Amino acid sequence: MKQAIVIGGGAAGLSAAASLSAKGWNVTLLEKTDRLGGGFRSVRLGSYHFDLGFFPVTMPWMIERVYREAGTFMDPTLTFQPLDVCSRHFFQDGTWLDVSADPDRMGRELEKLSPEDRREFLEYLNEVGRMYEAVEEHFLERPAGAWSDLLSVKAFKAWWSVHPFESADAFHRRYFDDPRLVAVLNRYAAGVGSSPFDVPATVSLISYLDMVQGACAVQGGHDVLIASMESLVRSRGVRIETSCPMEGLLVEEGRVTGVRAGGEVWKADAVLLAEDPGSGSVLPPEVTDALLDTPRISAFVMLLGVARTFPHLHHHNLFYQDLAGREYIELFDQREWPRSPVIYVGHPGFSEPDRAPEGKSALCVMVHVPAGMNDSGSDDLAFHREWLLDLLESGWGFLGLRESIEEEMILGPRELEELTGAPDGALYGPAAHGWRTFARLPARNRKVTGLYHAGPWVCPGGISLSAVSGLHAAHIMHRDAEEAGIEREAVKTGS
Template structure:
């Protein structure tokens, strides 16, 4: 176990208390830094939030947990055991994938069973599945060694010969969908694995092949839940932060970042300046540049970045059980490419969107009022905010369309059994989390540069301004944003020791 550092006098303020910010806070506080977090909401978590209404518990945002060793290692680095704070459990069924031709693939860690499911519609694709998983693991291993566990703060960092050599191994200029076609030909299989690009707010037809590693992350490393709901991870990190002396100010909002010459000197809250030595932004990086800083040289670059997709969600408390629903399920439609052409091409809602449902009560009965109920988190991909939609007036119309489609897909009498419903739009995402244009992960990963060389975690002008979270390196996803927090904390600690 690494030793705790001698306490420092350096003052650090973290804007936002999402997973990335909490990860940074606990690492820095453990090493003696004076850390304060400023969070505009009443609770921490960022995009990972919760609702408890009428006996129903819903987790908002990430509903799939993978790479749990990231969370274990973070707690261990603070001389704690995460299993003293929460209880993980494996979701052995994985995800039920339903296709327009009535095929079903239960995607999980059972390679033989997945092959059998795929073979029902394509023996060729089933035969190629083991080779695909091996290639997926290779991508993951390369990413772990070269991309996910290091920062790229300088041109020298990015142009390392070893990095360039390994970058070529993950086919950075091959689109993910084209790479998938090297193994599969049936539309079902291409949809099944192509969907992983949406985990980083992107399109399988534009994002690079590296996201093929997601299949290994779920099929190789496993998918997990947490007793009491995914939000227990946030509560565990908040508890650890408070134990370590982190001060968290809720219902306070940073209005601007104060700078002098080439240095950040503080943040303004309620019109008053709070002086600091370092500032870490755990709100969307694009929001920091467009709202909290004025006339930054990054403004022109930001305007050229393609935003990631957003989401439209329904929280449904239903007084009925549906035997066909497991923990995770996806209902695909025909012409998958049309969905992404709508979102990224015309910035419109898909006519026939893919629908994801998390039915967490399948695994944890404590999340529902009684054994005959269901807590359904329904999510479809949506475009970022624009003038195309007045969400306040359109959300009920689109919700009705989704509910009607779910009844057609077999959730009989769904609408008449709903006891609680909440609609969440891209506008809500922007209001509650500060997400730029209501996106899930800031910039998309639909290009080489936006996938591999995202906006750096440290500002190029103000060297004491840092960023963590899904909008910066190493990218989106619950474990990955947690990694970003640890990486930034470790770099700050390294620089302090250096001098």
């Protein structure tokens, strides 16, 4: 039986482990932190229940696909709750916009915010829908083991059709004049850890998921999904070791033979790296150096258990300062904490009231910051806490927030690294800017035979796409092993 080592216990690693075990592999999953889930997890503080993860869940059928490929049915206890409003966006002029997959509701929202852009919005949706179909057919449904796998005529035409040389910001401004609407659409670039001024317009197809297919939340919190996926892989015989960081890759004559992790040697026929390649010197320098030189963003997070409610909030809420685009320049060009951040406030109690006691709120407040940028420690975090609370109380309808806090956890990049295992707290992997969008690591490593990759740094865009990248890597690993076995058999028989 072939032995596989999966490094990383997030959605990509769990999905790959489930698929490989169903294909007959003996699988061991090694996770550096003390629990599975990566950045997709829940946190409990007293009677308050929070979720990390700052975007709604899309494409839940991709998660169902993980269970199918493992040879079973979707966990009946796992429920994806549709959100009638994917996200609510507030602007400093006092207006707001609800993004919804309900076309009538979305039409009313646009009529209220920017009636002159309503017709162009339909044209925009048609275009991003076409882009999504091209990506789905040629990239989501077809595992790419190497860049050469994408060089067919059909794949090239699909790639060319998704505006790879136009920035997301320029693409959005082709359709819309209202800067508020442009700011909302540009925000999807942040979902792949990138700037809308530098990421190709291809990323805009993510808006199609929210505005046409719709978004959802995991009922009971993110931990419910991770616990279900853990139960799935354990039922398939996968061995899971937590608190087991990888210390190095074992390679002989260009072929992987295992890993060093947790002070032990783990032998394997193949290794799937489902965590950020920047987390260790396990790849050739020409690959890791390029990745590590790419800007990455992390987050400053406040989990607040608050003894009051805020009726203006929905489940996912974003608050835009004037000149919202300045944030991306500060994050990616100047690599400093933004002075005009878009503020995210997650309020899961809108969808599940039992996330907090009656009359109270569990709020996840987040702004993006450069990865690894809280080296000055707790004093720095305390300063930014006060600054962010001042912004919320003075301009965004959170009067009395500070004095109502009962439970609190503050997380900067360093704390997020400790909690999730992401190096420097970089939750999204390297920015997908320019050519790097299409030169991310392929599923099959070019330099080391038997080494494979999965995760947001291969397929960015949320937990469902991360899970798909795990499935793709598992397919390619298994196919390579079968082809190698056929070749060896042919040599034996002399055919």
